[in-house]
Amino acid sequence: MLHTLSFPHSPALPAWALAACLATAVVPALAAPLASEVVSAPAATGWSSADAVVEAVRDTAVAAQVAGAVVQLRVQVGDKVQAGQELLRLDAQAAQQTAAASSAQVQAARSQAQLAVQELARQRQLLAKNYISQAAFDRAQAQHDAAQAEVRALQAQAGAASAQTQFYVVRAPYAGVVSEVPVALGDMATPGRTLLRLYDPRALRITATAAQSQVLALPAQGSVALEIPGLGSTRVPLDMAQLERLPTVDARSHTMQLRANLPAALQAQARPGMFARLWLPGADKAQAPVSVPQSAVWRRAEMTGLFVLDAQGQPRLRQVRLGRALPAAADGDARVEVLSGLRSGERIATDPQAAAQVQ
Numbered sequence: 001m002l003h004t005l006s007f008p009h010s011p012a013l014p015a016w017a018l019a020a021c022l023a024t025a026v027v028p029a030l031a032a033p034l035a036s037e038v039v040s041a042p043a044a045t046g047w048s049s050a051d052a053v054v055e056a057v058r059d060t061a062v063a064a065q066v067a068g069a070v071v072q073l074r075v076q077v078g079d080k081v082q083a084g085q086e087l088l089r090l091d092a093q094a095a096q097q098t099a100a101a102s103s104a105q106v107q108a109a110r111s112q113a114q115l116a117v118q119e120l121a122r123q124r125q126l127l128a129k130n131y132i133s134q135a136a137f138d139r140a141q142a143q144h145d146a147a148q149a150e151v152r153a154l155q156a157q158a159g160a161a162s163a164q165t166q167f168y169v170v171r172a173p174y175a176g177v178v179s180e181v182p183v184a185l186g187d188m189a190t191p192g193r194t195l196l197r198l199y200d201p202r203a204l205r206i207t208a209t210a211a212q213s214q215v216l217a218l219p220a221q222g223s224v225a226l227e228i229p230g231l232g233s234t235r236v237p238l239d240m241a242q243l244e245r246l247p248t249v250d251a252r253s254h255t256m257q258l259r260a261n262l263p264a265a266l267q268a269q270a271r272p273g274m275f276a277r278l279w280l281p282g283a284d285k286a287q288a289p290v291s292v293p294q295s296a297v298w299r300r301a302e303m304t305g306l307f308v309l310d311a312q313g314q315p316r317l318r319q320v321r322l323g324r325a326l327p328a329a330a331d332g333d334a335r336v337e338v339l340s341g342l343r344s345g346e347r348i349a350t351d352p353q354a355a356a357q358v359q
Contacts (some may be wrong), residue, residue, distance in 0.1 A: 034349045034358070036309055039290045041344040047225070047279045050258065052208035054228070054274040056199035057261075058174065064090060064189045066167045075196070077181055081172045087196060090189055092168035099165050102158035109151045116140075116147035176200045179272065204270050208258045208278035212249050215256040218280065225279035226260065229324075231269050235279055238263070289337040290344050291326055297336065298352040306338070307355035309347045315355035318342070 068090030075087050123140035126132045180197035189195055206226060224243055225235035244259040258278060262270055298305045304322060307315035320341030325334065342348070349355035 034309070034313075034315065034355055035351050036347050036349050037293075038347045039292055039338075039342060039344060041290050047281060048214065049227075049277045049279050050208040050210035050214075052206040052226075052258075052276040052278045054262070054270050054272055054276055055205055055207050056201070056272045057203035057205055058176070058200040059179075059272065060173060060176075060198050061194040062087065062170060062173070062196050062198055063192055063194055064167065064170055065191055066090070066095070066164065067188070067190050068092065068168055070183055070185055070187045070189055070195070073181070073183075073185060075178050075181070077178055079178045081176060081178060081198070083172055083174045085172045087170045087172055087178075088183075089170070090168040092165050095161070095165045095168060099158065099161035102154065102161040106151065106154045106158050109147070109154045113144075113147035113151045116144040120144040170195060172198060174198075174200060199272055202267065204262045204267055204272065205259055206262065206276045206278060208260075208276075209253075209255050210258060210278075210280065212254050212256050214280060215245060215258065218243075218245075222281060224260070224281070226263070226266075227277045227279065228266060228270060228274055229277070230274050231266065236263050236266065289323055289339050290342055291335040291337050292342070292348060293350055294325070294334045294336050296348055296350045296352060297322070298356070306342060307349040307352055308342070309349060315349050315358055317356075 070088055071091050072089035074085075074089070075081060081087065120140050120143075123132060123137045127134070127137045176198045177200075178196055179199050181195075183189065183195050219240065222240045223237050224240060225237050227235045238260055242260050246257040246259065249256050260278070292306060296306060298307060298317065303319060305317050305319045308318045310316055318341055321339045323337030323339045325336050327334075
């Protein structure tokens with residue numbers, strides 16, 4: 001049976017027509033599903049990486065042995081210096097005056113010693129003629145010996161004062177490169193205070209930090225690989241015998257340190273402080289980081305995250321920590337490693353703009 005509804009000043013409409021209009025107006029069109037993908041860890045490659053840093057085998061904090069104001073700076077950061085080259089000079093006026101006074105005292109003592117020599121010669125002649133007693137001659141001999149000893153003592157003091165003046169000139173202990181100059185003209189230098197840093201660019205090494213279980217499991221023979229991403233270098237193989245294992249273990253992180261000298265091919269371009277990677281055999285697939293498309297990363301201010309789909313398919317924003325960028329895949333979409341915040345097997349939305357609009 002059909003019923004009609006009436007509206008003021010409007011013709012009556014059949015109920016079936018009104019229901020059709022209401023259904024059309026109320027029921028929205030179904031939303032398109034979000035583009036997504038399931039993340040997975042890459043296949044094990046047999047290698048695992050340990051973060052490392054490039055260091056100088058000889059890295060010296062140059063300081064002065066005496067106190068004084070800096071009056072001359074001979075070098076700047078980045079300068080190459082030779083062994084024994086003057087680096088800076090301190091105010092040495094007081095030390096020079098002390099050295100001059102010591103030298104004058106030596107001259108005076110020499111004059112007194114010369115008189116003692118002449119007096120001893122006269123006393124010897126008088127003793128030979130029995131004009132004086134043996135005791136008088138012995139006193140003259142003692143005065144002569146004391147004068148000579150005083151000359152030697154003052155000469156030693158003068159030598160020490162002269163050597164002290166050399167401490168006000170700071171020289172390079174070896175040929176190297178100036179890496180830091182933390183002082184300026186007029187600064188007061190004190191014994192032990194670093195005036196500049198110097199390193200030898202001909203002897204560089206890397207120091208890597210790895211888990212103690214990983215280091216202890218390394219074989220005695222074989223090879224490792226070294227990589228310095230900042231130089232765009234590929235992995236350079238190193239023999240296991242060139243790898244130095246430090247015997248101590250960090251009590252907090254339970255990690256150990258590994259050292260290896262840089263190959264000659266990397267010595268010229270590497271600089272202390274550069275980031276490096278040491279690739280060790282025996283990778284753990286469970287620890288391999290997952291990767292996602294860079295276009296799926298959601299960045300707002302200081303927040304970096306991904307939209308992870310839950311069991312009902314609803315996107316949930318999750319903060320993650322990203323690693324290194326990976327080369328573009330065959331489809332041209334660049335990818336990036338996810339170090340934490342995402343597990344293998346989870347599904348993410350590849351269009352973060354569309355996922356952000358879903359309530």
